[in-house]
Amino acid sequence: MLNNSQYIEKLRSSGLRPTKQRIKICEVLFNTEKTFHFTINELVKKISKSTNDKISLATVYNTIHAFKNKGYLKEIPINSDQSYFDTNTSHHHHFYDESQRDLIDIDEADVEPVKIYTRIPGKKIKSVEVLVKVEDDKS
Amino acid sequence: MLNNSQYIEKLRSSGLRPTKQRIKICEVLFNTEKTFHFTINELVKKISKSTNDKISLATVYNTIHAFKNKGYLKEIPINSDQSYFDTNTSHHHHFYDESQRDLIDIDEADVEPVKIYTRIPGKKIKSVEVLVKVEDDKS
DNA sequence: CAACAGTTTAGAACAGTTATAATGTAGAAA
C-alpha cells in the first residue's frame, strides 16, 4: 500500500528506472490489502482493466522477472503449464487444489518448521518450500 | 528390476495393453539398480540409446502420463521449463540445485515429517512435497 | 481368422515464454 512516489523510490533504489509501465505494475501488484497469487496471463488482464494505456506482453514478462530478481515477488514451484507468482515474499507455504487450479497460502505458523538432516557439500540452502496438494474429499 | 514377462503382467493388471513400446519404456525406467529423475527429453535419448526401434515422441508422452496416472512415476513440482519425473514413487523430498539444474533425493528419514495445522474444508491432502533449493556456498 | 477397441505415429497445432531490432524515454551532463 504505497503511493506512486514511494514506488518510484523503491524502483530507483533497486536500480530499476521508474518507468510508467513499472509504476503501473507496482500499483496492480502491491496496492492491495492482501497479497495474492497470479499467472502472467491473469496479471495482463488485471493491468488492462486498471488502465487505458496498454503495456506490452514483453514488458510484463521483463518487469516480473526484474521484480522476482529483486525479491519483490516469489515464484511458486508447481507443476503447471504456466508459472505462478506470489506477491507475498515472506516465508510461507501453499496448498494447491489441482482440480480448481487454485493456490492457497499456508501461514508459516500453520506448518511445523521443516528440519532437514542432510546437506549437499559445497551448497547452501536458498529456500525450503512445502507444497500440499489437495483433492476433493469424497469420504 | 523385472523381466519382460513381469512388465507385461504389470501393464496388463493395470489395464494397459503391453505393447512393445511400453515394455521397452518399462525396461528403461525400471530395470535399474537405483531410481532416478528424468525429463521427457532425457528419456527419449535414453530410449534411443537402448534400442534400434525408435519410439515416437507422442508415444513417450502418452506412456509417461499413463504411468504417472497408474502411480508408477511421480512428477516433481519444480519451476522449470520442462517437467521432471521420478521413478522413485515412495514418499520423499528433493534438493534442487538451480545452477546445475540437478535434482537430488532427500531420504524420508532425513526430513522431519511435515506437520500442517490447517486444512481446506471439503478437501483432503493428497501429497506433501518439500523442495529445498540450494546454491553454491561462497562463504 | 475377423472384428474392434486401444495404441502408435508423424506431423501439425498450440501455449507460454524468450529473443529481436527498431523506437522511445529517463536521467545525467553540458
Add this chain to the structure above:
DNA sequence: TTTCTACATTATAACTGTTCTAAACTGTTG
C-alpha cells in the same frame, strides 16, 4: 533547457515443451 546515452518498451517473430489429429497399426476377444 538541450543533448546524449544507456536503459526500456514495443510488436512481432522465434522457440520450446507439450498436446492434438487422424490415419495406420496391433493386441485381444470371440
